[in-house]
Amino acid sequence: MSGPQIAAATSATLVGAIILLTVAFLITKFCRKKKLQKNDASILPVKTSSSDGTPPNFSSKSEGSATEAEPIERFLDEVLRDRPVRFTPQQLIAFTENYSVKLGSGGFGEVYKGQFPGGMHIAVKVLKAGMDKRAEEQFVAEVGTIGRTCHINLVRLYGFCFDKALKALLYEFMENGSLDHYIFDEQNRLEWPKLHEIAIGTAKGIQYLHDDCHQKIVHYDIKPANVLLSRDLIPKVADFGLAKLCERDSDSYNNMTLNAARGTPGYAAPELWKPFPVTHKCDVYSFGMLLFEILGRRKNLDPKQSESKEWFPRWVWEKIEKGDMESILSLSGISEEDRERGERMCKVALWCVQYEAEARPSMSSVVRMLEGEVEIDPPLNPFLYLTQSEVLVNSDQWTGTATNDLTWTGTATNDLTSKGTSKDQR
The missing domain is CATH 3.30.200.20 (Phosphorylase Kinase; domain 1)
Incomplete structure (x- = not known):
């Protein structure tokens, strides 16, 4: 056999070997892939x-x-x-x-x-x-x-x-727990600008539920314990155990029927414990009460305070009515550079907790007001219907501690967090 013939035969042998190795490799890879898929199926x-x-x-x-x-x-x-x-x-x-x-x-x-x-x-x-x-x-x-x-x-x-x-x-999983840890616990205080961001983010979450879902979702239990914070302190509304879907083209869109009281006293709108029509504006009211607690960095009802400050929302209104914004900003620890945003939050909170649901803004309007996109009209007195004696008598009912016969307060405070043992009611 001549030299060229030997070279050609050798080349053909090498090509054949390469083809055989390639085929063997593909078969092995295919079998291994099928085996992995079989193993994955047991847990997926x-x-x-x-x-x-x-x-x-x-x-x-x-x-x-x-x-x-x-x-x-x-x-x-x-x-x-x-x-x-x-x-x-x-x-x-x-x-x-x-x-x-x-x-x-x-x-x-x-x-x-x-x-x-x-x-x-x-x-x-x-x-x-x-x-x-x-x-x-x-x-x-x-x-x-x-x-x-x-x-x-x-x-x-x-x-x-x-x-x-x-x-x-x-x-x-939410690494930083619930918002209440950062407004009620003096050891975990956040700076005012961050709290302002959290308030806006929470409002945007509720706005999405009301305006952008295929079906309107009413949460019914907006409160600091149900606002969870991610690793980057991004607020996320949680605990939908009381929530309800409403068709936008039905009567339930603006007038819902409830078979039991919902929400947590102190945050629940008056219509949730009185025989009034219930709408999505009950979430707006609850958000307003949440804003007051962010402003004061305290519970809205605090018996340890002096009588005038015991119920924080009404104290805020009295100061606004007298034009004494300085007292509110000083108590809340809001600096001069954040003054405008602090004033806006005060006014938005007062509009949100109006007694009549129709007088409360939509959550889309709340977001725009908090972000400074629109001017805010001077708020009306949301507590005009109450006398001082009625405030004290009813404080346990709608600004105090929950009771089992009045309402069901939902689920644990720390459901999705790493903050230890939760509290079922607050």
Whole structure:
């Protein structure tokens, strides 16, 4: 055999060997990929398509689903942009390492810290076994309302477990706890500019619920304990256990029927405990009471204060009426450079807590006023209907401590946070 023939044969042999190695490598890679997908399926929910255009359902392969599980990366992307995912009890055990880190507890159950396989931290609210009708309503309200939202100022609901033995909700984990820790605890005070940003962010979250969702969502329980703060102190409205969906083209849009009192005394609008029509403006009232507590860095009702300052909202009105803004700014620790924003917050709070719901601004107007985009008219007296004796008699009812026979105050203060044991009522 000549030299050229030998070279040609050698070249052909090398090409054949390369082809065989390439084919072997592809087969090995394919088998390995299938094996990984099989392993992933044991911990990931799988998605089933719907022919009628409704949102897909989620179930576990252990429940007999014939659909293919998605890789972890794709699954986490789906969670971040899609509707809540349905998880199994076995998956929750894996996410929480058998419920090893408790964040808080309350009348609803307990909250544990967890982590998705990709490393994302979550808060898992495990509801007490044998839910009564009210607890079931809370579960449905949480999934049915917050599960439809996606906004930077609303806490995310990633998924839920609805099993005979376990019912739980999986939320975005909020590193800095609830707002009340930063306005009532002197050891955790925030600077006024940051509190102003938090107030605006909270208002934007409520505005989204009222104006930008396909169905209007009324929260019913706006208060500092239900405003959670992220690692970067971004406020997120949480705890939708009392929330209600309203169709925009129905009578319920402006006149809702409630089968029980809702909200927390001290923040709940008068129409929630009197036989008045209830609208989304009840959230505006509650937000106004939250603004007063940000301004005063104290509870609105404080029996330890002198009689004139015992109820902070009315004291603010009396100072505004006399043109004494200096006293408010001084008490609130607001510097001269923040004076204009402090005045705006005072006026917005007074407009929000007007006794008549029709006199309260919309949350979109509240945002514009707080941001200084529009001028604010001098507020009307929101407490004109009250005499001093009525304020004292009714203080426990609508500016004081919650009682079980008056209202149901919702869930724990620290549901989604790392701030220790929560309080079920405040």
